[in-house]
Structure formats: C-alpha cells, structure tokens
Amino acid sequence: MRLMSVSIFLLLMWALLVSLSLTQGAVVLSLSDIWSVWQQGTLTEHFVLWNHRLPRMIIATLVGMSLALSGCMVQSVVRNPLASPDILGVTSAAALAVVGLLIYWPDANVHWIPFAALIGGFSAAGLLLLLTTKRLAEPSHLALIGLALGALFSAIVDYLLSKYPLEINGAMLWMTGSVWGRNWSHLPLILPWLMVLVPGAIYLCYRLDVLSLGQEKAASLGLKVTHLQVVTLLMAIALASVSVSVCGAIAFVGLVAPHIARFLMGGRHFPVIIIAMLLGAIILLAADIFARAIAPPLEFPAGIFVAMIGAPYFIFLITRYKHW
Amino acid sequence: MHVNVTDLSVSYRTTLILDKLNLSLPEGKLIALVGPNGCGKSTLLKSIARLLAPRDGQIFLEGQSIHSMSAKDVARKLALLTQTPITPDGISVRDLVAYGRAPYLNAFGHLSAEDKKLIQRSMMLMGVEDLAENSLIQLSGGQRQRVWIAMALAQQTNTLLLDEPTTYLDMAHQVELMNHLQLLNKNGKSIIVVLHDLNQACRYADMLVVLKQGRVVATGTPEQVMSEALLQDVFELNAKIFSDPIAGTPMCIATH
Numbered sequence A: 001m002r003l004m005s006v007s008i009f010l011l012l013m014w015a016l017l018v019s020l021s022l023t024q025g026a027v028v029l030s031l032s033d034i035w036s037v038w039q040q041g042t043l044t045e046h047f048v049l050w051n052h053r054l055p056r057m058i059i060a061t062l063v064g065m066s067l068a069l070s071g072c073m074v075q076s077v078v079r080n081p082l083a084s085p086d087i088l089g090v091t092s093a094a095a096l097a098v099v100g101l102l103i104y105w106p107d108a109n110v111h112w113i114p115f116a117a118l119i120g121g122f123s124a125a126g127l128l129l130l131l132t133t134k135r136l137a138e139p140s141h142l143a144l145i146g147l148a149l150g151a152l153f154s155a156i157v158d159y160l161l162s163k164y165p166l167e168i169n170g171a172m173l174w175m176t177g178s179v180w181g182r183n184w185s186h187l188p189l190i191l192p193w194l195m196v197l198v199p200g201a202i203y204l205c206y207r208l209d210v211l212s213l214g215q216e217k218a219a220s221l222g223l224k225v226t227h228l229q230v231v232t233l234l235m236a237i238a239l240a241s242v243s244v245s246v247c248g249a250i251a252f253v254g255l256v257a258p259h260i261a262r263f264l265m266g267g268r269h270f271p272v273i274i275i276a277m278l279l280g281a282i283i284l285l286a287a288d289i290f291a292r293a294i295a296p297p298l299e300f301p302a303g304i305f306v307a308m309i310g311a312p313y314f315i316f317l318i319t320r321y322k323h324w
Numbered sequence B: 001m002h003v004n005v006t007d008l009s010v011s012y013r014t015t016l017i018l019d020k021l022n023l024s025l026p027e028g029k030l031i032a033l034v035g036p037n038g039c040g041k042s043t044l045l046k047s048i049a050r051l052l053a054p055r056d057g058q059i060f061l062e063g064q065s066i067h068s069m070s071a072k073d074v075a076r077k078l079a080l081l082t083q084t085p086i087t088p089d090g091i092s093v094r095d096l097v098a099y100g101r102a103p104y105l106n107a108f109g110h111l112s113a114e115d116k117k118l119i120q121r122s123m124m125l126m127g128v129e130d131l132a133e134n135s136l137i138q139l140s141g142g143q144r145q146r147v148w149i150a151m152a153l154a155q156q157t158n159t160l161l162l163d164e165p166t167t168y169l170d171m172a173h174q175v176e177l178m179n180h181l182q183l184l185n186k187n188g189k190s191i192i193v194v195l196h197d198l199n200q201a202c203r204y205a206d207m208l209v210v211l212k213q214g215r216v217v218a219t220g221t222p223e224q225v226m227s228e229a230l231l232q233d234v235f236e237l238n239a240k241i242f243s244d245p246i247a248g249t250p251m252c253i254a255t256h
Helices: A001-023 A031-041 A044-077 A092-106 A112-135 A137-165 A168-175 A184-211 A215-222 A224-247 A253-265 A269-293 A302-320 B043-050 B071-077 B093-104 B115-124 B141-154 B171-186 B197-203 B229-236
Strands: B002-014 B015-025 B030-034 B056-061 B080-082 B159-163 B190-195 B207-212 B217-219 B237-241 B250-254
Touching: A001 A044, A001 A269, A031 A044, A044 A184, A044 A224, A044 A253, A044 A269, A092 A137, A092 A224, A112 A137, A112 A184, A137 B043, A168 A269, A168 B056, A184 A215, A184 A269, A184 B093, A215 B080, A224 B071, A224 B197, A253 A269, A269 A302, A269 B093, B002 B043, B015 B043, B015 B056, B015 B217, B015 B250, B030 B043, B030 B197, B043 B080, B043 B093, B043 B159, B043 B190, B071 B080, B071 B093, B080 B141, B093 B115, B093 B141, B115 B141, B141 B159, B141 B171, B159 B171, B171 B190, B171 B197, B197 B250, B207 B229, B217 B229, B229 B237
Parallel strands: B030 B190, B030 B207, B080 B159, B159 B190
Antiparallel strands: B002 B015, B002 B056, B207 B217, B237 B250
16 A cells, blocks of 8 residues: 555654654764663753753654645645645744744743734735635735735844844744754644644545535535635644744745655545655754754754755746646 | 526626526436527526525425535535536546545545445446546546546436536547437436537437526427527527438528
8 A cells, every 4th residue: 555655664764864863963872872861861961862852853743744734735725736834924924923922022921822823824814815815716826925925924023033132032043943942841832733633634634635626526516615625724724823833934844745745645635644744744854953963063943954945846836837 | 397496696796697597497308508608508507506606596406495405415416517627636537436426425435335336337337447547637538528427427316417518529529428418318317418519409408498698598399499580589690490310300500
C-alpha cells in the first residue's frame, strides 16, 4: 500500500531529523549521550535536552503538521494551487494580532496569544472574502489580493516593532518565525487545537474528495457544499492561527507540503493530508536544525530557511500558472 | 406526474432567468429541453436538481417538494450530469464511478460489497468496465462522458438529468451517447436532457420542452411541437421541416 510505504519512509526521515534536532546545536551531544544524559547527565546537558531541545523538536513537528494541514484544507476549498494560509494573508494577520497584544498588553497571560491569533486570522479571512466576493471564482485574484493584504499586515507589524523598540524583544524573536526558545509552556497553546482539528479534518476527508468534483456535482451527490466549505475554511484558519501563536508567521510550509503530498499521493484527501502533515513536520524540523547548526552558537529563525526553499517554489508555481 | 414545476421564478443577481414557469413532466420518458442560448434551459435543469434556490414557486419530484427534502434525499432520486464537470487529478475511472454511491455512504465513504457490485454494473452498462483502472485524463471525450454517466447510474436514481452531454463530442460519439441514453430510458429511467441540436432532440426524445426567455412556449412530441412558425418565433430561424429519412422524426434545415 502506497500510503503505508510513503509514511514509513517519511517517518524514518522524521526520526533521523529528531535525532539531529536533539543532538545538534551550541552543545553537541551524540545519540548515545542522550541516553546517558537521561540517566545521569550534568545539569547543563540535562537542561539543554529536556528544557530546550525536546520541546523545541515537538513544537517544530506540531507546527509543521498544523501549517501543512491548513494548506491542504484551504487549497481544497478554494480549488487554487496558489492558495495557502500565508499567501491569503491569514498568517500575517494572526502575527499582527499577536504583536499588537504583546506590545499593548505585555502583561497578558500567554494563553491569550492563540485567541489573539485566531481573531487576527479570522478577520483577515473575512476581509479577503469581502474584497473578493465577486471574484472568488478567479484564483489569481484571490492570491493577489491575499498577498497584498499580507504585505500590508507585515508592514504594520514592522511599524509597530520600530515604534516600540523597547517592548519588542519578545515580539521580535517570536514573529520572525522561530522555534528558538520554545519550551514546554508553548505546548498547551497548540496541542489541544491539533487534538481536535486533526481528527476533524480526517472526518471531512471523504466529503472533500466529493467536493473535488466541483460544487455543482458535489451538491448533486447530496453534499451540503456551502456548509462544508465554511467549516473547512474555519478549521484551516484556526490551524494556521494557532501555529502563528506558537512560532510566529512561518511562510510556505502550508503551500509546499500539500503540493508535494498531492504529487506523491494523487487526489484523495486522506492520504494527502497524512503525508502533507509528515512533510510539514520534516520541512520545519529540518529548517530549524539548519538554522542553529549553520553557525553555532548563533541561531537564525527557521522561517528564513523555509522561505529560501518556499519562495522560489512559489515563483515557479506562478510562472507555470496559466489562468491569469 | 413525475416532475411538477409550478410558478417557478429564478433569478441570477438582478436578472430574472425563469419567469413564473409551469411544467409537468411524465415518468419514464426521454424528455429534451431545447431553446435558444440564454433561454434558461440549464437554469431549469439545475433548479430541478435543487442546485439553485428559486425566488418563487415550487418544484415537486415524485410528489414531494424538493426544497422540503434533504440534499441526500434528492441525490437518491435524481442524478445530474453537469455541462463541464471537473475532473480531479489522480483518480481512476472506478474511483470516480464510486462517487456515485456518495448519497448512500457514511462520512468515511466506506463501500460495501453491494456498493462495489453496483459500481461494476454501472461501468458495464456504459461499456467502460475495461477502462476501470485508467486515469480519467487518459480517456477521450466520449469515454469520459460515458464514465460520468456511469457515475450517475451508480447513484441508483429513477431520474437522470443531463446538461448538453453531446456538445463537445464528435458526431459518432454523439450518436453513441444518445443511443446509450435511449437504452437506459427503455430500461425504465426517466431522462431529462438539455440539447442544443434540434434534430438530435427530435430524433431521440419522446417529448420536447421548448423554452424562450424563461418561459415554456411549447411541449409535446417532436411531431406536435416542431413547426416552421415555432422555429421562427423561438430561434428567429428561417428553416424548413422535413421528415428524417431514417427515423421518420421531424428534421429542420435552415434556409439562410
């Protein structure tokens, strides 16, 4: 079975990256070290492994999965190869909302962050729909307006960061799309959402398969099309927004992972979302390892490395896209 | 009556497409909807399939108002083949035909042995069982159209609606497709089909419904309906009507 073999291959790849993620960095450990550190490591080693690398690895995996799943869902509703939460401006709006929260209400409990991100994400989606209601059928318009909105939101984020240079330390680190400094306290921000939204997405898979025949055909097969589209989009925006609330705006994972998954698995949603989630996890984990292994002890935001692969791919998609 | 349309008005944005349309269609017939471009025939077909919400009026299917039925209930009574269905990538013929079972399946789309048998039979009826494992993109236009109809058959409905199924086919495939429809109709399926080609409609349909500007202007057998005056009135076409030398049905030929 194809799904089985591809997933096993990707799981092995993921496991390899996990071991790299746990061993590489400013303090280099070997795999056998990990076990002994676990048993009786020095305080530093134990701290590095348990309080830094492990949560960071888990969060990179979850955020990668979440962004990839969000991209799959957006693409199947909008029927648009250029669509993904970052290109539609959803992630940058979520980032704006979070930066706003961090600057104007620095004492806010960390648990408010996902909700701020959600409000930002949903507002952006609402604004986008408002601006494109007459043109929803034209994918290129949606992508262009989304990109423009995204640029606008990012510009406001930059403005806020320059206006409040003293308050920004936290915000700055957070919004560039970094997995740095993520610890166990960030896990509850994303895990509960994924535990609801991933099974939800799997539950919708067959309906999304039917929807891929087109709205009219799907409706004539007894599907509540509008209902399905709205629920799917809401879930996709929620997935993207909670990812932003943990890692900031990481672009292109939501675009690239579903594409590769569809290339590998064909048209059905269930295998596509499973593989896309694995790929998303792998991409983000790899980017994070790169980001900290390239010039230790300096660390770069993982988002930069994802963009270095993702942006050329997006340009490639646009040049190949024939329906302007 | 099988399908009953009473005072149906449908508008697209501000334009009224169907204007207080009344129509009764009997069961078990092959019925062709004809009319000039923009007369509302596709809109009527989609309304009967419950894809469009009417501004006013009612549509009854087998005695029940379709807007009091659930989407699934409607999908178990009638199947629709739209004009340009989207062909999803990476899907085999068998997978596509299997979607015809969607109105009967649970959320996960699990196919029972019975479902699989029905899918196989639908493919055999349309002569596409040898293509079952092929990808749809590899097929010709005529084969594709037959696969879409096989999918509609897997829906196990009494009624089949088709929106201009022959438009993009060459003549040989048009004839083949219409023969298939005729055979399905003889085996008990009620068929309502939008056709562009009047002579094709006359040759195959038991009943013609002629539309003009959102209203029905004539219904009846092709012999009853077709006249030079009607062609002039509805299509603004100067034509003469002859008897088709093969089928004996009316056949029109434009004079200028």
